[in-house]
Amino acid sequence: xxxxxxxxxxxxxxxxxxxxxxxxxxxxxxxxxxxxxxxxxxxxxxxxxxxxxxxxxxxxxxxxxxxxxxxxxxxxxxxxxxxxxxxxxxxxxxxxxxxxxxxxxxxxxxxxxxxxxxxxxxxxxxxxxxxxxxxxxxxxxxxxxxxxxxxxxxxxxxxxxxxxxxxxxxxxxxxxxxxxxxxxxxxxxxxxxxxxxxxxxxxxxxxxxxxxxxxxx
Ligand SMILES: [Zn+2]
Numbered sequence: 001x002x003x004x005x006x007x008x009x010x011x012x013x014x015x016x017x018x019x020x021x022x023x024x025x026x027x028x029x030x031x032x033x034x035x036x037x038x039x040x041x042x043x044x045x046x047x048x049x050x051x052x053x054x055x056x057x058x059x060x061x062x063x064x065x066x067x068x069x070x071x072x073x074x075x076x077x078x079x080x081x082x083x084x085x086x087x088x089x090x091x092x093x094x095x096x097x098x099x100x101x102x103x104x105x106x107x108x109x110x111x112x113x114x115x116x117x118x119x120x121x122x123x124x125x126x127x128x129x130x131x132x133x134x135x136x137x138x139x140x141x142x143x144x145x146x147x148x149x150x151x152x153x154x155x156x157x158x159x160x161x162x163x164x165x166x167x168x169x170x171x172x173x174x175x176x177x178x179x180x181x182x183x184x185x186x187x188x189x190x191x192x193x194x195x196x197x198x199x200x201x202x203x204x205x206x207x208x209x210x211x212x213x214x215x216x217x
Contacts, residue, residue, distance in 0.1 A: 002034045004168040011037060015044035022126035022216070025093060026149045026169070026193045032091040033167025094153070097121065097128070102189065105130065113137025113182075118215045127194045127216040133157060133182035140205040141179040146196030148172045150180075155188035157181055164190075177201055 006014065006027050013019045014027040031038050097119045098105060107115040113134040121128045133139060135155075150170040157164055159178040164170060172178065182188035197212040 001165075002030075002036070002167045002169075004162070004164060004170055005034060005037050006030060006169050007171065010171065011041055012044055015041045016048055020126050020195070021123035022121045022128040022193045023147075023149055023195075025097070025121055025128060026151050026191055029091050029093055029151055029153075029191065030167065030169040032093075034169075102130070102132070107132065111140075114139055118217070120217050122217075124216050125195060127192075127214045129192050129194075129215075131188075131190050131192050133180065133188045133190075135182055135187050136184040138179050138181040140200050141177065141202040142198045142200045142205075143177040144173050144194075144196070144198055146173065146194065148198065149191075149193040151191040153189045153191060155186045156183045157188045157190065158183070 005011075010019070010023075010027060014024055017024075019027065031041060105117040105119075107117045109115050114137065115132045117130045117132070119128050119130065130153075131139065133155075148171070150164070150172070152164050152166050152168050154166065156166070157180045159180045161178070163183075194214060197209075197214055199209055199212070200206055
């Protein structure tokens with residue numbers, strides 16, 4: 001049962017194809033688990049198509065046409081297609097990004113309860129990372145300088161506002177301060193997409209803040 005979804009603005013931008021690649025990948029992965037958002041996204045895409053068809057044809061400025069044509073020669077940006085089945089246990093997009101299992105990834109050890117692995121998406125402005133939180137352990141209390149998207153892949157975690165399970169999608173920003181904690185029964189693996197570094201607020205981790213930088217690639 002999925003309880004947390006992208007908000008309508010984010011789903012709209014996803015459906016229009018205007019989200020940055022790493023954020024789009026995260027929403028796309030949520031759709032693997034969530035038939036409600038799949039349906040909604042399909043509806044938004046159809047509505048977008050209908051609006052586009054209704055636009056009256058207009059005279060196109062020749063120089064504008066030239067510039068559009070010249071852009072067609074540029075390499076097309078990488079896009080991800082949303083999967084259409086909600087029951088897929090191991091999303092194709094995740095397999096493509098990881099090129100192997102969790103054990104094959106390079107993990108940076110933050111402390112004894114937390115490891116992070118940054119994956120390559122081709123988006124140089126948004127970091128796309130896996131967080132492995134050991135059972136019962138926490139990501140130190142932090143707030144955000146930008147937007148943080150989170151999607152649970154394995155296990156579950158909780159923070160001050162709720163409990164999040166596989167497929168749940170969260171968006172947090174500078175207004176939120178939280179301490180994500182994995183369930184005691186099993187390790188939690190989740191995706192985190194950041195457009196700016198997080199900021200630790202606990203006294204024992206605050207000294208690390210100047211060293212936090214995005215690793216988007
Ligand atoms: Zn959803």
